[in-house]
Amino acid sequence: MRKRNYLTLNSTQLFLVFVFSFLFLDSESMQARETENKRNTPNIVFLISEDNSKHFMKLFDPNGVETPNIEKMLLFGLLYPNAFSNAPVCSVARSTLITGTLTTRTGMHLHRKIKIAPMPDGLEMFPAYLRKAGYYTSNNAKKDYNAIESDDVWDNSSLKASWQNRPNEKQPFFHQETFHETHESRLHFNKEVMMNHKVKDNPAQVFLFPQFPDSPLFRYTVAYHRDKIREIDDWVGEKIQELADAGELENTFVFYFGDHGGVLPGSKGYLYETGLNVPLVVRVPKYFKHLVPYGTNEKPQAFVSFIDFAPTVMRLAGLEIPVQMDGHAFLGGGLEKVSLERRDEAYGHADRFDEKYEMVRSVRKGKWKYIRSFQPYYPDGMQNNYRYKMMAFASWKEGYKEGGLNSKQAAFFKEKHVERLYNLEEDPFETNNLADENKAMLKQMREKLHLWMVEKNDLGLLPENILVNKAMENPVEYGEKNHDQLEQLITIADWATNDWEDVNDLVIERIKNGDELERYWAYSVACSFGKQIGDDYNRFPKINSESSSIVQLKAIELSGRVEAKNPMPMLTKWLNAGKDPVENLIGLNTLVYFKDHSPYGEGFTANSLSLKAVNDEVNRRLIYLDGTW
Template sequence: MRQTAFLSGVIVSFASLMLSTTAAAQHGPNILWISCEDISPHFGCYGDPQAVTPHVDQLAAEGTLFTHAFSCHGVCAPSRTGIITGMWPIALGANHMRSRVRLPEHVKLFPQYLRDAGYYCTNNSKTDYNVVWNQKATWNESSQKAHWKHRPSKDMPFFAVFNLTMTHESKVWPDGWKSVVRDLPVDQRHRPDEMIVPPLYPDTPAVRADLARLADLITVMDLEVGRLLQELDEAGLADDTIVMFWSDHGDGLPRAKRWTYDSGSRVPLIVRVPEKLRQQVGAESPGSTDDRLVNLIDLGPTVLSLAGIPLPSHLHGRPFLGPARPADREFIYGARDRLDERFDMVRTVRTRTHRYVRNLMPWRPALQPVAYGEQNETLREMRRLLAQKTLAPQSAQWFDVPRAPEELYDLESDPWELVNLAKHPEQQQTLQVLRDECDRWQTEVRDAHLLPEAMLDEGEQRLGSRWQILQTSDGEQRTVELLKAAKQASRLDEKTADAVSRSLAEDRAARWWQMMLLTHSPHAENRIETFRTQLTSEEPLIKLAAATGLVQAGQSSESLTALKELLDSGNEFVRHATLLSIDEAGPAIIDPLRTFLTAGKDEEYGRRLCEHALNQLSAP
């Protein structure tokens, strides 16, 4: 397989890796990461005419600007999980927002390899990994005071990370913005009436104000980049330090953050390599651009390669600099799963010219009401105009149900990915190539999220990690079967639903996908007897799907007992899934269960669902 083959020359045993650490420590360069949050490439060096970013622009002039860099997810925790592990989070079962997933024994967070090689590793200070991890084993320091200056010897190489948070989604909100720009002179702030509004959004004062605030935040962030680089210069370390600047995902705006379109996944990436190291690591000359497809999961392997550390065989990421550099990527991938309290499942494959999107839960709208994101002024404006039926089609389509099971975009003619070409006859060959590639990727990495979250948790408790669930002798075949069931469900086809209802799978996860098809296809009322039969299932999620199907079929009263039992199951994942189903079903089922939604049993995401459900009862 491709991702295994390219590493064949650098796979090493743990013992040989340990033997190489002394040499790496003696000769490895310092490496400085400057990361920021929630921004697409809005910089002068990337051609943004409204950007005021002299320090980042200067960094690009002294280094290499990557034009096709992407995150593996459009939100922080899964993206940072991919970065810190060098693996696709879907393989680890760690793509749900704010998970606490146990890693398999052979997987380390990549700074541990640097520490083993004698590096001093600091993180200042955001982590937000979706895994259970050991801070003391990973970082020498991880705090708001962590700094490369604290290394015990000036001869000790360092890997230092500074995470700049002033561009976070929450800072685009008016109050958050005020806290960040209070020292930014008024004449350096952006005027809303001068902003360029993307075709994704309505051109209104509220949207323009959001865009201006975001641009201001980037200006403030640029000042901090300048300070960090000046600090390096003043210490006399610039000629010994490789600097990498990147953002964890795209803009904190609707259908950007949390999404895997370019608006949510395309990120700035700039690397400055000192002159004396350029030839050694394969870096281009200052001011160059690099159009290779790069994913942020490549950052860790690149750092290991630059430090002269052999790459562990389990990594999915590929180094884009250093002696271990493989062939260029042909495809880039991304995935979206649970976002806070709301479930979704999207997989995507991108080339230089096209993006393919696979929506495996199209019965939910693209812009679900995620409570945290609903505080954004642009999203509020879009919902206001939608209610007035004045929102333009290119913006309104993201609220439609059902979504298309597949999307295909020509990125050269449609960079904002607004016109789905999946049904266009002339695009069928491209569609099939990318569809097959998505199948291959999900199967090769063993997409653990083909199991619903409660089943993932059960498997983790039994086997020690979610990764292990599909790593058995029959794991590949099971992945293929689960993917087939998921794709069938996504098409919401009545004939398929009729056939499935007569022969449900033995595999619990495959049956769950089949029940999703029966529940959400147009005529759930035709499958009432199947729902009644499955309502007695010992598998909680099958029982929940059957109860939801009865609600969809107009038989809500038959589902109440089962829903009450599931709410009181004592399993947080089952309760969360049940709360979501009740909230999505609407007032007719919420009202008779209201006492079960106010019991105060829930963590934050569950409380959000309860609040949203109860608010529906008082809505006009």
Template structure:
């Protein structure tokens, strides 16, 4: 079997590392949209011989999180060694600047003499400054380095991506009857087919990993190369990908350290071993630098878990969710080795907001259709309903995370522990996600948003977080505090105060109607959007008309910018086709493109407009 050659290949070749070189090569093999659904993780349905063999020579990490449950923010965490939430980069396919003194990890490696290649996906939410890779392309390869030069190389495999589990026709190899259907999914032929096809793609991905390992062995580099295999976030199935549950954040991580570099290993590393150490993507860049003998820069927020500069194990992992494609949301999560806590700051939004891309998956379509037809029972119904402010799950007894323990007296201590850990992390990194995306870009004004987040005048984090906590808690009898928030001098505090009324619904909005009407003229367009949505959904007839008019006026991306337009269009969509019927012609005339916008964001306004029109057409039938 060719993977065995990885550990018994030729001793030297043209590109073999110099025997006197004490710096290891590092090979990262990554795969897209798959959790730890591998044989080496005890999944008997999986067929992954090559990764399993690698695991038998190294260590698997049982508790590894991607920090973000979707590709671009997760990859931003990797490339920076920082939480994108403090960079203004948490949103799916946003683009922001880093402070000039913050480099991406390949730049530190290249300064130290490493040849760095990426084959080939980048998809970062932060702009590159200067030369990052020696080569980042489909032809990028460690073999193009100078003789004896240490290398760092990434090979990224896309065959397990979400788009590959729904493309048809596909002849299944895995028996769908034997697939495990999680408790939150309905047990239908479509769902079983998608799960079986997902496992088929994992097997195909495993074969590609095997080719990477074989090539390394045949080059005689196995004894000189530390190997990481990992996925980029949870599976592409709905309620895994895009959601900061453990199911969306847990990824496989297998690391092999050859004997000559075992001095760089940690105490929990062992051959054919398992580590329950808590590690996440924010730790990868510091760990990589540590393996290369480079002290991680102080601005990196992760902790090295291998190498010369390794640190002690951490007690928690942290996850996040921001805007997913065209839909806004704000969720934070934290876990220890047993429990995961989730904080929903926009609980008035359904889990399964309509995302054009997600709804192309057959599982999503049949799941929503059955919900609309009343054919589902809890926990299969939860995904299509609004969220509680807090969630707590015992991963030991509830791997599908469907039994919320927030109301359990028995779990009050762990709830308070994780709640406080999450709160302190937000403050420590100065999480910018509580600022509307449009405000981030307006205040940054071409600079790095990180600098805005660390300016206490522009971003009084404790005050903003206190209002966001209050607004999203659904705590009763706090109208006076929310009304005071609407008068605050800070735009973001006012935004969360308006959000607090929207979250509480009709009675609260009607009580605060005069103040919300005044907020339609707020200096912040983001505040106007939320006030307009609140009045449009829960106000009287005149309020509805004013809300629609305000949201429509803010939906022109050429006039008000992409992020304001997306927020306004999300509001119009939530008002529904009956309330927006009179402005459908104007919605149809909205500009859909702007060549100055990053190409990855070009379709989001189009999707929102098309969805509003589609809902109107369905309503008229």
């Protein structure tokens, strides 16, 4: 028998030896580079994906897709199931991130900005502080801020910006990069795409939110979006590999998160969890574990919001956190796990999105979610041209018009309750309002939101025309100087949470004797009650006796809400006489509401409109109204 020579290797074995030797040597060289590059101050990287909530990643939700690269981050870091954007849209969310402020306090809360807000006195966008401390700061490339940006924020902000472009490889860096392929626009596909583009998942088997119609179009749209989530994972893997190849991975905190909730209908632009609850995973570098009060592979239950991100970066970098920031650090030296885990609250706000107005506020505490609608008669599904470019969104509206939706699916196009209360453990998609069943919790959450709005001088109480004309030179200062008035306006607005019989005299007295903003909000309260006002409508002043144009608009709105008369002729006359495009935009919101969601829209024609004061957002409404949209 031939004796086997164990020193002789065949070609396959030689190849394997070569590969393993290469990997071993490459691993050794990477470790050597990391040791050589070890820093006194950590690098920090934000990897931001556009428009996706946590509900589509299996890491966060059993119905989500596998994301192996993001999952690998968790082996060396932390997963936050309770991470929230304070607003469900890009410009407002990103303004919050870069400033560390609540944008309803700083005048940056409207999407898109008609007038840009100055930074609060004495506050800079947080990368400017890092840069002054010796960091190289880069952004690739989306900003979309509603605030004035100074020249000292970035060393480079462009499509070519990278931490690798810093002049000194020993220099610590902060880098922010955005993945765009999950943006809402990617779901603006047509029927030809549906015919020719094969999605990875079987559409018939994907999980649908309970408020969605069960149609082939909705199922395909969900499956298409799931493929985009997989693309995020590939991108994150590439970015982490770049850090590893340069020997910087173990010096760098890598934050992966979405910039707000998802793009499927009823998510982006709305204060539901699918619009606010974002995926967040933080990879912790081994050389800076001492800055984190958690072990690796933990899932902190602490609530974190976008107002907290800037303070967190400042603390990780060892810098003093400016007092003007509204949030609190959730990582960094000196923090204790026990105190962090007590954090169980998050606040949300939604105002104007493009041409669509509605003021909504929310507070989440533990499993409880409270949503307060200040114009609850405006349906969620009111026209917003950009939203309805998505075929699934448009089909949802058509299904409602045809009467083919069940109660959960149809709710999106109907008047809402002033207050909504949800138990998210039992009702994660917020379809079962418990406001009438749990009065004690409702009261607690209402008071919590009221105090927050008062404390933060919520400028959403100002109609945008007044905000632009009177407050935008220095919104923070305006809020501080008018704190008592804003508190009074919040109190008036909260009359809508009572029975009409308990507040009718208060409302009518304010309309007769209050200042402009008090009259505006008293009328808004009355509009919330609508036909419940009954014969009390005869006690209201005549519409033409109102001296303020914006308050007169609310009086016209009330006449339609109580069905006293057709408001469309008065609205048309009011709009044609308008001299302020922002005020006209508010009026067009009212007109579209009556046109699409009341008996008064029948027979209306855009030919009756001849507006003299217009802007880009007004033109969006006019395009819709004249049928060229």
